[in-house]
Amino acid sequence: MTLHLTQVSLTHANGVRALHGVDLHISAREQVAIIGPSGAGKSSLLNLLATALRPGSGELQILGERAWQLSARQRQRLRARIGLIHQAPPLPPRQRVVTAVLAGKLGQWGLGKSLLNLLHPLDIPGARAALARLDLGDKLFAHCQQLSGGQLQRVGIARVLYQAPEVLLADEPVSAMDPVLAEHTLSVLCRHAREHNVTLVASLHAVELALAHFSRIIGLRDGQILFDLPADAVDRELLDKLYANEQLQSSPVPPAPLVVQIPRC
Amino acid sequence: MLSRDTRDPATRPRLLLTLLALVLLWPGIHFSELDLGVLVASDSQSEIGKFVSAFWPPAHDEAFIELLLQATLQTLAIATAGMALALLLAIPASLLASRALSLSAAARAGHPGFWGRLLRWPVRGLLIFLRSVPEIVWALLFVRAVGLGPTAGVLAIAITYSGMLGKVYAEIFESVDQRPAHALLQSGSGRLAAFSYGILPNVAAELLSYTVYRWECAIRASVVMGFVGAGGLGQQMDLSLRMFAGGEVASLLLTFLVLVLLADQLSRLLRWRLT
Numbered sequence: 001m002t003l004h005l006t007q008v009s010l011t012h013a014n015g016v017r018a019l020h021g022v023d024l025h026i027s028a029r030e031q032v033a034i035i036g037p038s039g040a041g042k043s044s045l046l047n048l049l050a051t052a053l054r055p056g057s058g059e060l061q062i063l064g065e066r067a068w069q070l071s072a073r074q075r076q077r078l079r080a081r082i083g084l085i086h087q088a089p090p091l092p093p094r095q096r097v098v099t100a101v102l103a104g105k106l107g108q109w110g111l112g113k114s115l116l117n118l119l120h121p122l123d124i125p126g127a128r129a130a131l132a133r134l135d136l137g138d139k140l141f142a143h144c145q146q147l148s149g150g151q152l153q154r155v156g157i158a159r160v161l162y163q164a165p166e167v168l169l170a171d172e173p174v175s176a177m178d179p180v181l182a183e184h185t186l187s188v189l190c191r192h193a194r195e196h197n198v199t200l201v202a203s204l205h206a207v208e209l210a211l212a213h214f215s216r217i218i219g220l221r222d223g224q225i226l227f228d229l230p231a232d233a234v235d236r237e238l239l240d241k242l243y244a245n246e247q248l249q250s251s252p253v254p255p256a257p258l259v260v261q262i263p264r265c
Numbered sequence: 266m267l268s269r270d271t272r273d274p275a276t277r278p279r280l281l282l283t284l285l286a287l288v289l290l291w292p293g294i295h296f297s298e299l300d301l302g303v304l305v306a307s308d309s310q311s312e313i314g315k316f317v318s319a320f321w322p323p324a325h326d327e328a329f330i331e332l333l334l335q336a337t338l339q340t341l342a343i344a345t346a347g348m349a350l351a352l353l354l355a356i357p358a359s360l361l362a363s364r365a366l367s368l369s370a371a372a373r374a375g376h377p378g379f380w381g382r383l384l385r386w387p388v389r390g391l392l393i394f395l396r397s398v399p400e401i402v403w404a405l406l407f408v409r410a411v412g413l414g415p416t417a418g419v420l421a422i423a424i425t426y427s428g429m430l431g432k433v434y435a436e437i438f439e440s441v442d443q444r445p446a447h448a449l450l451q452s453g454s455g456r457l458a459a460f461s462y463g464i465l466p467n468v469a470a471e472l473l474s475y476t477v478y479r480w481e482c483a484i485r486a487s488v489v490m491g492f493v494g495a496g497g498l499g500q501q502m503d504l505s506l507r508m509f510a511g512g513e514v515a516s517l518l519l520t521f522l523v524l525v526l527l528a529d530q531l532s533r534l535l536r537w538r539l540t
Contacts (some may be wrong), residue, residue, distance in 0.1 A: 076454075079451060081453070082453075084451065090445040090447070092464075093466075095462070106454030111457055114457075114458040165520055221373070
């Protein structure tokens with residue numbers, strides 16, 4: 001069992017209850033999509049799985065280790081085996097793309113190699129290969145501030161691909177891309193996961209993409225798991241229930257056709 | 266005037282703050298015994314006038330120019346050596362004092378843990394101590410300890426400036442977006458690596474311009490310390506002032522002007538290269 005959550009709850013520092021009593025088991029090499037309305041706790045769940053947030057209560061096991069009972073050094077070593085793709089990748093505007101991608105391996109490199117890489121990129125072919133898979137090979141030496149939101153998202157994905165983690169977590173990885181690019185990028189992610197025996201968990205706004213690319217779908221609502229089913233068992237009724245919005249009674253939100261996302265960053 | 270339509274809720278606080286500033290500043294003028302009247306009093310005016318009139322022409326005989334060149338080089342050397350020593354202490358201290366490298370902050374939405382906060386205090390205290398004693402006092406102390414000469418100036422600058430640089434560096438590190446560094450920490454990288462990949466690219470230009478500005482300040486400080494016998498242009502200035510050699514003073518002041526101008530241009534050049 002790669003990811004193992006038992007009765008996990010999470011309350012943010014501002015008092016908002018993000019997750020409540022979540023039980024979740026994901027085996028190695030599974031490909032799982034998390035869907036749900038805005039504010040359902042998708043990002044919180046992924047950050048928990050990435051050990052970026054500490055659960056308030058409950059038990060969390062990642063790759064067979066209880067992340068929050070390890071020493072800080074061991075936890076950093078565990079984190080190097082987990083890759084998290086951020087919705088708006090936090091990249092310094094003045095960093096070059098090649099450096100941003102190579103930074104994926106910082107958890108595996110020693111300090112000396114990391115600092116040397118800052119002066120001169122040590123693995124240009126590796127970075128170029130990761131970017132080329134996302135059709136971004138020509139931006140290798142551009143600065144991050146010169147890229148659009150969708151291109152930045154792909155740089156973030158290239159960084160995690162270069163990191164080559166055992167668990168790949170993606171928080172709305174294609175939200176700033178056009179439909180064709182989103183389709184392509186998701187299939188690159190899924191193929192990478194299949195070829196390298198990586199466990200893939202992604203949260204997605206676009207239900208169609210989730211159903212098309214992932215075999216297992218988890219519906220999250222109000223910090224709780226509403227359903228956890230194979231993709232072909234998810235029907236219209238379940239989706240309507242997942243996305244039902246009490247505040248918008250007069251104009252119910254149609255869940256399915258929401259494919260193109262406006263970049264939020 | 267303050268009818269309902271045009272009422273700005275910020276008016277009253279602004280008025281009160283202005284009043285408060287005036288109330289606080291007035292005693293300041295009183296306590297500093299500032300009296301602008303002395304400037305227009307006739308005898309001091311003629312005294313200043315006589316001194317200033319001796320400024321022209323600036324001294325430019327060969328012997329003095331050679332002396333000036335040597336003193337300038339010594340001043341530059343004092344400032345640069347002092348800054349280098351200060352950086353040796355300031356960089357590690359700023360990294361320790363800054364929250365930017367906190368592992369616990371990455372997992373707690375930017376709020377570092379209790380122990381981290383507690384451990385940062387002694388470092389902050391050290392930096393406060395280092396910069397609270399003026400460099401001229403350190404210089405006087407070191408002139409007694411190591412004798413007249415540039416060494417005292419170098420040590421005095423190193424001590425005071427490490428405190429200033431450390432404090433401001435730490436604040437610059439904290440002032441930029443912390444998310445890139447947090448993301449790196451959360452993917453397993455070490456603190457120093459996360460700092461150099463996540464924070465350094467954003468702060469490099471500001472660090473550089475502040476360091477060059479402090480170097481410029483160090484040049485001026487080394488001049489002041491020359492008056493207490495720490496070598497360089499200041500010592501020369503002291504001698505010339507005592508001998509009422511106005512032309513020499515003018516040459517020395519022109520040299521300061523050129524030095525500050527050069528520092529300014531250097532800072533601009535470096536910033537332009539980095540952006």
